[in-house]
Amino acid sequence: MNILFLGDVVGRSGRDAITARLPVLRQRLAADLVVVNGENASHGYGLAPDMARAFLAAGADVVTLGNHAWDRKEIIPFLEQERRVIRPVNFPPGTPGHGFVVVEVPGNRKALIVNVMGRLFMDALDDPFRAVQALLQQHPLGRAVHASVVDVHAEATSEKQAMGTSFDGLASLVIGTHTHVPTADHRVLPGGTAYQTDAGMCGDYDSVIGMQKAPAALRFWRKMPGEKLAPAEGEATLCGLFVETDDATGLARRVSAVREGGRLEAAGG
Numbered sequence: 001m002n003i004l005f006l007g008d009v010v011g012r013s014g015r016d017a018i019t020a021r022l023p024v025l026r027q028r029l030a031a032d033l034v035v036v037n038g039e040n041a042s043h044g045y046g047l048a049p050d051m052a053r054a055f056l057a058a059g060a061d062v063v064t065l066g067n068h069a070w071d072r073k074e075i076i077p078f079l080e081q082e083r084r085v086i087r088p089v090n091f092p093p094g095t096p097g098h099g100f101v102v103v104e105v106p107g108n109r110k111a112l113i114v115n116v117m118g119r120l121f122m123d124a125l126d127d128p129f130r131a132v133q134a135l136l137q138q139h140p141l142g143r144a145v146h147a148s149v150v151d152v153h154a155e156a157t158s159e160k161q162a163m164g165t166s167f168d169g170l171a172s173l174v175i176g177t178h179t180h181v182p183t184a185d186h187r188v189l190p191g192g193t194a195y196q197t198d199a200g201m202c203g204d205y206d207s208v209i210g211m212q213k214a215p216a217a218l219r220f221w222r223k224m225p226g227e228k229l230a231p232a233e234g235e236a237t238l239c240g241l242f243v244e245t246d247d248a249t250g251l252a253r254r255v256s257a258v259r260e261g262g263r264l265e266a267a268g269g
């Protein structure tokens with residue numbers, strides 16, 4: 001299975017890049033499954049239902065979220081209706097929406113996508129490790145599903161690497177989001193799981209993690225609350241990972257970085 005994962009879409013710049021370029025990218029890579037993290041799509045804060053619909057129409061099969069899941073309140077009822085948009089699975093029981101989804105993939109195949117949030121330097125949710133373990137056990141790779149993707153939305157590199165090693169051999173891909181900068185450690189782990197500590201964002205890199213750089217920097221110079229930050233508006237780099245998996249085992253054969261447009265050096269997928 002050819003899987004394309006794209007990191008956090010930030011603001012209009014990121015949204016425009018998805019709607020204009022994802023259809024072409026999907027076709028060029030012959031992607032069977034596309035997962036996009038959309039937690040910063042709405043001016044950097046959350047995802048509105050019309051944006052989620054636009055991503056699905058542009059070629060995303062699943063949209064994941066993160067700590068900004070609830071910033072646009074309209075998403076709450078939408079998460080109950082649209083199963084393909086998921087929030088972190090380890091919010092406490094009773095939280096609206098779903099933390100995973102199983103989607104149909106062309107060729108009579110199935111894929112599990114899980115969104116989970118780390119706890120280091122973030123809100124302390126339920127245990128992300130036991131939550132992912134339970135889902136991967138319920139959807140065994142190569143039997144119940146042909147592929148599984150875990151979006152680990154976390155701040156700490158250590159926690160993301162711990163996720164990767166914990167589920168090596170049990171998921172097709174464990175990939176980090178949230179820090180908005182692509183890491184150069186994409187690889188296939190010894191047990192056959194593709195891994196990258198952070199996918200990077202789909203946004204303008206002439207910025208501070210996607211937000212306008214001067215006001216964002218000023219926050220560090222002056223320890224006083226500033227105006228609400230707004231996204232940078234230059235051309236976005238689409239950032240993520242392309243993974244080829246073996247349908248029989250669900251494990252990864254090959255990974256390659258995807259970086260397209262904007263200010264980062266291009267990488268082909």
Ligand SMILES: [Fe+2]
Nearest residue numbers: 008039040178
């Ligand atoms: Fe983000």
Ligand SMILES: [Fe+2]
Nearest residue numbers: 066067068178
């Ligand atoms: Fe985040």
